[in-house]
Amino acid sequence: MFLHKASRTLIVTDLIENFSPESFNALQRLLARGAGILAPNGKMPLDWRLSFMFAKTQARSHIDKILAWEPKAIIMAHGLIIENDATAFLEKSFSWVNREG
Numbered sequence: 001m002f003l004h005k006a007s008r009t010l011i012v013t014d015l016i017e018n019f020s021p022e023s024f025n026a027l028q029r030l031l032a033r034g035a036g037i038l039a040p041n042g043k044m045p046l047d048w049r050l051s052f053m054f055a056k057t058q059a060r061s062h063i064d065k066i067l068a069w070e071p072k073a074i075i076m077a078h079g080l081i082i083e084n085d086a087t088a089f090l091e092k093s094f095s096w097v098n099r100e101g
Helices: 026-035 046-051 056-068 086-093
Strands: 002-004 009-018 073-079
Touching: 009 086, 056 086, 073 086
Parallel strands: 009 073
Antiparallel strands: 002 009
């Protein structure tokens, strides 16, 4: 994760996936939606989310730090660039951290 301060662009590489629906055939699109990695609702890949299921408090503290950076845009290795409302996108992408269980 890297924040380019001058442009307030957050680079997250593999932390979030936000694939364009057009990137997939119908079955792949269905699976990507189920995994939560389909734009415009991309998020951390399921295997990564599962690895943090018992460390949500720690994950939330890191996410809060990232949100405090107030990025304007997000670039990721896998998916569409977020050019507007980056903070809202991050809150939605990491909403799983706030859920119990």
